[in-house]
Structure formats: C-alpha cells, structure tokens
Amino acid sequence: MVELRKLAVDYPRGSGRSADRVRVPAVAGADAVFNSGGISAIVGPSGCGKTSLVHAVAGLLVPSSGEALIDDRKVAGVRAKTAVIFQDYGLLPWRTVEGNAELPLALAGLGRAERRSRVGPLLEELGLAAFRDFYPAKLSGGMKQRVAIARALAAEPDLLLMDEPFSSLDALTREAAQEFLLEVRRSRPLTILVVTHSIEEAAYLAETVFVMSGRNPGTIRERFDVPENAAAARFAPGSRRDDFRATPRYLKLCAAIRSSLRGAGPTEDGATS
Amino acid sequence: MSQLEAGLRKAAGVVLAALVLVALWALAAAALSKPFLPGPALALAAFWRLASNGTLGLHAGASASRVLWALAVSFVPAATLGLAAGRSPRLDAVVSPLVYILHPLPKAAFLPIILLVFGLGEASKIFLVGLIVFSQILVSARDSARRVPRQLIDSVRSLGASRLELAVLVVVPASLPDLLTSLRVSLGTAVAVLFLAETFATVTGLGYLIVDSWSRVAYAEMYAAIIALSLLGLGLFAAVDAAERLLCPWHSYRT
Numbered sequence: 001m002v003e004l005r006k007l008a009v010d011y012p013r014g015s016g017r018s019a020d021r022v023r024v025p026a027v028a029g030a031d032a033v034f035n036s037g038g039i040s041a042i043v044g045p046s047g048c049g050k051t052s053l054v055h056a057v058a059g060l061l062v063p064s065s066g067e068a069l070i071d072d073r074k075v076a077g078v079r080a081k082t083a084v085i086f087q088d089y090g091l092l093p094w095r096t097v098e099g100n101a102e103l104p105l106a107l108a109g110l111g112r113a114e115r116r117s118r119v120g121p122l123l124e125e126l127g128l129a130a131f132r133d134f135y136p137a138k139l140s141g142g143m144k145q146r147v148a149i150a151r152a153l154a155a156e157p158d159l160l161l162m163d164e165p166f167s168s169l170d171a172l173t174r175e176a177a178q179e180f181l182l183e184v185r186r187s188r189p190l191t192i193l194v195v196t197h198s199i200e201e202a203a204y205l206a207e208t209v210f211v212m213s214g215r216n217p218g219t220i221r222e223r224f225d226v227p228e229n230a231a232a233a234r235f236a237p238g239s240r241r242d243d244f245r246a247t248p249r250y251l252k253l254c255a256a257i258r259s260s261l262r263g264a265g266p267t268e269d270g271a272t273s
Numbered sequence: 274m275s276q277l278e279a280g281l282r283k284a285a286g287v288v289l290a291a292l293v294l295v296a297l298w299a300l301a302a303a304a305l306s307k308p309f310l311p312g313p314a315l316a317l318a319a320f321w322r323l324a325s326n327g328t329l330g331l332h333a334g335a336s337a338s339r340v341l342w343a344l345a346v347s348f349v350p351a352a353t354l355g356l357a358a359g360r361s362p363r364l365d366a367v368v369s370p371l372v373y374i375l376h377p378l379p380k381a382a383f384l385p386i387i388l389l390v391f392g393l394g395e396a397s398k399i400f401l402v403g404l405i406v407f408s409q410i411l412v413s414a415r416d417s418a419r420r421v422p423r424q425l426i427d428s429v430r431s432l433g434a435s436r437l438e439l440a441v442l443v444v445v446p447a448s449l450p451d452l453l454t455s456l457r458v459s460l461g462t463a464v465a466v467l468f469l470a471e472t473f474a475t476v477t478g479l480g481y482l483i484v485d486s487w488s489r490v491a492y493a494e495m496y497a498a499i500i501a502l503s504l505l506g507l508g509l510f511a512a513v514d515a516a517e518r519l520l521c522p523w524h525s526y527r528t
Contacts, residue, residue, distance in 0.1 A: 056432050078433050090428025094446040094523040103442075104432045136522040155432070 002034040002057060002159065006066035008217065009052040021117065026052035028217035029066070032210050036071075038231040039185065039192040041202035043257060044212030049219075050195045053212075054163045057193065058084045066126070070159060079159075080108075083152035087164040089144045091136040097147050098123065098132040104155035119154055126189075128151050142173040149184060160192045166201065178205060186235045199261070203253045204245055207231060211260045222260045226253060276518075287507075301377075309492050316496035323497050328482070331502050335477035339470075340463055340509065341397065343402035351410035352452055357442055358411075359418025368415065376408045381466050384473070393474035406459045413455035417448035450524045453517045457510060465505045477515050479505065 010023040011096040018037045027049035027238040034040040044050050055061045057068045068075040070082070071153055077094060082088075083104075091100045101123060110118075123129045126146045136144055145165065152160055165181075166174045178201065202209045207229040211222040227233070228244055244250050295313045302312040323329040358368035379474025384401060391397035421444055429443050479502040488495035517524070 055427070060427055078431055080433060082431070084428065084431040086424050086428050088422075089425050089429075090424050092425065092429070092443065094447070094449075094521065103429070107432050107434055107438060137523065151432075209441060 001071060001192065002040075002221075003069040003072075004030050004032045004053075005069065006031060006064045007056060007063050007068055009049065009056050009061060010064045010142045010217075010247070011052070011061075023064070025064075025217035027070075028219055030212075031218045032220050032223070034191060034193050035208065035231070036191050037235075039194060039205050039229065040208045040210065041194045041196060041206035042210045042212050043196055043199055043202040043261070046197060046219060047215050047218070048212045049215075049217060050197075050212055051163055054084070054161050054193070054195050058082055058161055059110055060084075065174045071221065077163070080155065081157050082159045082161065083157035085145075085152050085160070085162045085165050087167060089136075089148040091144060093136055093220075096135055097128055097139070097150075098134050100136065101128075101150040101154055101207075102148055104149055108155070109230055119150070121154055122150050136236055141169050142172075142177060145169065145177055146180070149181075152186075155186070158191060159264070160190050162192065162194045164196060165194065167197065174201075181205070182234070184264060199254050199257045200245075201248045203257060206231065209257060210254075211257060213261060224253065224257060224260075228229070291395035298420070308490075311493050311496060315493045316500065319424065319491075319493035320497035320500055323494060329497070329501050332477055332479045332482045333505060334464060335475075335480045336467060336471065336502070337505055339478065340402060340460075340467055340505075341399050342395075342399045343463060345408060346399065346406040348410055349455065352414045352448075355411040355414025356448055358439070359415040359448075360421075360440070360444060365415070368411075372408065372412055372415070373435040376412055380404050381469055382407075384470065388473065398467070398470040398475070398478075402463050402467055403527040405455075405466055406460055409453055409459040409462070410452065413451055417451035418444055436486045446521075450517065450521050453513055453521070457513050459510050463508065464502065464509070468502065 007027060008025065009027040013022045013024050030053060032040075032042075042050055042053065052061070056063050057070075057075060058272055059075045059082065070079065094102070095103065098116075098119060102119045105115040105118060105249045120129075124150060128143070128146055128150060131139065131143065135151050136147065139147065144272055148165075149173070162181075166177050169177055181192070181194075184190075194202070203224075203226065207226050209224040209226060210220045211224070214219050214221075228247075228249065288393070298313050302310045318330070354368060380401065383404075384397075387397045387401050387404075390443040391400050425443055425447065426439060429439060434442060467478070468480040468483070471478035472484045475481050479498050482498040482500070483495055486498060
C-alpha cells in the first residue's frame with residue numbers, strides 16, 4: 001500500500017547555479033491511499049504538480065513536509081522495488097533494446113549471463129525479442145514504451161509509477177498500450193500508479209481516481225472509486241469482461257471527473273466554468 | 274544508404290575536392306610562372322623524393338608525436354573537468370571564471386613564456402598545443418554535460434545509480450559526440466599552432482622543414498612539406514571520424 005500524508009514538495013526558483021533561496025511550492029497537503037495490487041490514477045491539468053508527486057513517491061526528491069509511505073515505511077531515497085516510467089521513457093539512446101532493459105540488473109551488479117537469462121524471457125513476453133539489438137532511435141513510440149516497461153519489470157518491482165506514460169502516443173497505439181499495461185498487470189502482482197492528464201484514461205484504467213488541481217501548489221481534491229476496475233474483479237484468473245468504455249457508467253464517471261476538474265478553479269488557459 | 278556506401282561517397286568527395294584544388298594550383302602556377310609557386314608536378318616530385326629518402330617520415334613522425342602527446346595529456350583531464358563542472362554547480366563556480374579568462378587568450382602568443390618555463394625541448398611544444406586543445410575541450414565538455422536531459426538522469430537515478438554510475442552510464446556517453454566534434458575543431462587549431470611551435474628551437478617536425486626549405490629557397494620542398502602537414506591534419510580528422518563511428522554507433526549522422 002502506498003500512502004501520502006500531507007505531502008508537500010517545493011523546488012528552488014530559477015535553475016542550477018544561481019538558485020536563490022526562494023522556493024516555489026509544487027504540491028501541498030496531498031493525502032491519498034493507493035491500494036496494493038490495484039491500479040490508481042492521478043488526473044490533473046499540466047502544472048498541477050503531478051510529476052513532483054511521482055518523484056516524491058519514487059524517492060527522487062525529498063518532500064518539504066509530510067511524507068510518502070510504501071508498506072508503512074517512509075520513502076527515503078530510491079527504493080529497489082519501485083520502478084518508474086517517465087513520459088519520454090528515459091531510454092538511453094546509446095544502449096540497445098536489450099542494453100536498456102537489463103540496465104537495472106547491471107546496476108545491481110549482476111553478471112552478463114545472468115542478465116541475459118533474466119531479460120530474454122521478458123523481451124519475448126513484450127514482443128521485443130526480434131529488436132534486441134536495435135537502438136531506441138529506430139523504434140516507434142509504442143515500441144519505446146514497451147522497452148521502458150521491460151526495463152521497469154526487469155528489476156521485478158512491486159510498485160510501478162508511470163508519469164504520463166501514454167501521452168506521446170497516437171490514439172490507437174495509446175489504447176493498445178493501455179490494454180498492454182492491463183495484460184502486464186494480469187501476469188504479475190503489481191501496484192500501479194498512473195499519472196495522466198487524460199480523464200478517459202484514468203477512468204478506464206484505475207480502481208481509484210484522484211483528481212488533482214490548483215497550481216503552485218496543486219493538491220489532491222477529490223477521490224473517485226471505480227469498483228468495476230477493482231483488481232479482484234479484473235485480474236483474477238479467468239476473469240473476462242465487456243469493454244467498460246461502452247457502458248453508461250463509464251461515461252457518467254468521466255463526466256463526474258471532468259466536472260470535478262472544472263469546479264476546482266482556473267485551468268491552464270485561465271478559463272473557469 | 275549503407276555505411277560502406279556512405280564512406281565511399283565521402284572518400285570520393287574528398288578526392289574530387291583535392292583534384293579541383295590541384296587543378297587550380299596548376300593554373301595559378303602556369304599563369305604566374307614565379308619561382309615561389311612551382312606547379313603541382315614539381316611539388317609532388319619533391320614530395321616523392323623526400324618521402325622515399327625518409328626525410329618526410331622523420332619530420333612527419335616528430336610532428337605527429339607532438340600532436341598526439343598534446344592530445345593525450347590534455348583531452349582526458351579537460352573532458353573530465355569539463356563534464357564534472359557541467360554537472361556540479363559548485364565546481365562550475367570555480368571552473369567557469371577560469372574558462373572565461375583562459376579561453377579567449379591568444380595562447381600562441383605565450384610561446385616565448387612557455388619556452389622560458391619549459392625549456393627549448395619537446396615539453397614546451399607539447400604544452401602549447403595541449404593548452405589550446407585543453408581549453409576548447411573543457412568548454413564544450415562543460416556545455417555538453419549541462420545539456421544532458423534531466424529525464425535521462427532521473428530515469429537512471431530511479432534505478433538506484435550512484436553519482437559515479439550516472440557519470441559513466443549517462444553523462445559521458447551523452448557528451449561523447451560533442452566531445453569528438455570539439456576534438457575535430459581543435460585539431461585544426463592544434464596543427465596550425467604546431468607549425469608555429471616547430472619554427473623555434475628544433476630541427477625536426479614539418480614546421481621546421483617548411484621554414485628550413487623556405488630559407489634555402491627550395492620552394493618545391495617547401496610545398497612538399499606543406500602537403501605533408503595537410504595530410505597529417507587530414508589523417509587526424511579521419512581518425513576522429515573513425516573513433517566516432519566506433520564509439521557512437523547509436524549516433525546517426527549523415528555526411
């Protein structure tokens with residue numbers, strides 16, 4: 001279980017060397033619980049602090065106050081069992097598909113043969129085996145996405161954080177990637193947190209949708225439970241279901257999330273409604 | 274287009290450019306008909322003569338060894354310091370002001386001082402050439418390290434990489450193409466400065482051979498030495514290209 005308690009994050013204004021003492025708040029007072037084994041989503045407009053929140057859970061930055069807990073332990077630094085997939089996938093251009101996928105194992109000090117034998121089946125499962133010697137520049141967006149998933153899974157994580165994982169894919173690839181993520185979850189026990197600006201994506205994927213809004217700082221305003229997407233119903237062996245997106249309940253949920261986002265104050269373009 | 278095909282095309286281009294240059298040279302020599310501009314045939318004959326009696330080999334070897342030593346002692350420290358400064362604001366606060374003072378200096382003008390400090394031997398020549406390469410590599414290493422995308426750093430950090438591992442796995446490979454480009458640029462300067470350094474206190478090197486044959490009014494030999502110095506520059510250039518192909522196979526470049 002992942003828990004946020006009054007989490008606040010800020011960052012120095014200006015960049016790098018001439019960083020003055022003034023700090024800009026990115027997130028303040030965020031409270032949330034993400035269930036183990038389920039998919040949770042945080043949805044919000046750009047600039048609401050979603051990414052900062054993910055970085056705090058990943059241990060990439062230290063919260064200015066409050067805390068993030070994973071299985072009741074406070075996050076302090078990078079954790080081996082947490083995998084993060086970034087918006088632009090964060091693949092190293094000078095490493096091949098295989099080289100990227102085995103990176104966490106190389107960092108853990110595993111030998112070449114051991115790395116290969118662990119990454120091989122994973123590449124097979126993700127349909128990447130034929131591309132193992134390709135450099136990322138030669139791959140399509142959807143393929144890069146899968147390499148990023150392969151790399152994340154290579155470390156056998158129990159928590160997968162995804163920051164806008166599908167936002168640079170075209171609509172059809174994006175839907176395929178969402179199905180792919182569900183497939184990946186079905187085959188292993190993972191807690192997944194997806195950060196997205198897409199209401200439809202959050203409503204389709206997550207059993208709990210958190211709505212984030214505001215700006216400098218942003219915070220979590222509202223929570224929607226989606227029992228239809230609960231892990232028990234969805235990932236149990238043999239479970240099948242019709243497309244949730246075709247149901248009236250899904251459309252209603254999207255509308256509710258949308259109005260929650262709108263009602264929460266000025267959006268990116270300054271419009272209120 | 275295959276790599277081999279691209280390489281052949283490039284080589285053909287270089288040969289064609291050389292032929293055009295030689296043709297223009299022959300025309301100019303014929304038009305002027307002055308002793309200081311012998312035609313390419315005379316220069317090439319002298320080149321052949323000097324090459325076969327070992328004179329060119331001796332001088333070219335001395336020049337090449339100076340350039341390579343200068344590169345060897347300056348490239349690695351400059352790249353290391355530059356990359357570190359690019360990633361560490363604290364180190365940069367010390368390095369950048371030094372760069373501002375050092376980089377724009379006309380370092381060749383310091384030759385007399387360098388000769389006084391390092392003596393008349395090899396050390397002073399290597400130091401001068403190394404100094405010029407050093408500041409160029411330092412500047413481009415620093416700027417290149419600054420440009421490494423934040424997301425790449427974060428994504429590898431999230432896998433539990435230490436600072437050293439980040440440097441080896443991310444910063445160095447990300448900056449390598451830029452480092453090789455700046456090496457290519459500074460090689461041109463290095464060969465030019467080498468010529469200057471070799472006109473003093475030495476009896477070896479292509480620079481010496483050029484000035485010596487000039488004073489002996491042996492113009493054909495002078496041109497032979499100039500051709501040899503150009504070929505040395507071309508060879509170094511090609512070596513960096515080969516190094517890039519070997520070290521950065523992921524870097525797609527079209528030339």
